[in-house]
Amino acid sequence: MNSAESAVETIQREMTIFARRARASAGRMHPELSLVSYTLLSHLEEQSGCRATDLAAHYALDKSTVSRQVAALERTGLIERRLDPEDHRVQVLHLTEAGEEILTQVTHSRRAAFHERLADWPEEDLVRFAAYLERYNAGRGDSGPA
Template identity: 70%
Template sequence: MTGGTEPPREVSMDVIQRELTAFARRARAAAARVHPELPLVSYTLLAHIEEQRGCRATDLAAHYLLDKSTVSRQLAGLEKLGFVERRPAPDDHRVHVLHPTEAGTTVLASARTNRRAAYQKRLKDWSAEDLDRFAAYLLRYNAAGQNAVPDGPPDGPSRPPH
């Protein structure tokens, strides 16, 4: 654009990109504080496994648009920490389903408590209307990205968490 002035939409897009990057970095740092050996990607996968009451590694890769090798590496770390275990699928014993262990469930509960407290502190001055609007925007943003192709390394800093 001539004159050095960007259109308002482009300025807004720049702010959104910058702020989502900052959000992703803070989320990674927060995950590291909850458990130093549990990076954000691993935390996210563990939470998904718990929410789904078990799932396959291929389900995780598809849901988060991650390479299977990335998922495999993260799951190996979760298994080593004792947070995830593999069980044969009831309908096909050749397939393994991932489940959180008691230790995995405990670390997730602790993390959720800490995260909720941090969000409550950060958002304490927001009105209920602002919170509802923000939640709706986040849902809309994430729904639009569910079928997107990742634009950076699957577990790198350029990709905000889902």
Template identity: 70%
Template sequence: MAERDESIEIIQREMTAFARRARATAARMHPELSLVSFTLLSHLEYQGGCRATDLAAHYTLDKSTISRQVGALEKAGLVERRLDPTDHRVHVLHLTGRGIEVLGQVTAARRVAFRERLADWGGPDLERFAEYLLRYNQAAGESADEIE
């Protein structure tokens, strides 16, 4: 059991370092885009737009936190609200043309950085790493669902 505890401690420490590095890297890649902003824009792009309440639920964040983040993205001209065509009481968030452009720039820069960091990794190692990350995030998402 001690080996398992030691492994979990290493994972926790390394994931914390990864998160800190990700925040710092995001700030250097684009002055307007924090890691949270990048994440929200990426989700909006992937979903083709969604409601602010959907963002809050997906990321298990308080609605007021999402509201502040979305407000900043709107002010920067990266996101706009549109009426839902099927329910005019609902506003759906979408990337603006500028939002698509900025997200594309940051995504390309991040992809280059990841390719450089993982350049020495073989295909099987990359596949295993990707599989483990997917598995971890799926379990983390299920745990968050249980809390609600």
């Protein structure tokens, strides 16, 4: 096995380890906001609001799943739905103030955790690692290995 192949093996193994750990620890870090909820809120913030269907498409989730997630986030007051006046089937989702606050807070604490984890990395390596990850994730739609 040449070194490119063995690097691919390592990438596979380490990505798998990461995915498993992320799954296991996601709920423990921020009991008030699961990884899924967090990514949904982030998306709403980035997009300044969007439809449930857009969330489902973007995250490759079933619309029923999104519907329930959205219902839960509305129940806890983190988002609100506004009927699209153009099309009454559509609910445009927006962060509430409470939602923005919690999102900010969780973002900060996640950021702090990543910073701590990466504290002793030289800047050059951080920049390169970041670029590799972007390239990896950009490398496809949503099939393939994770």
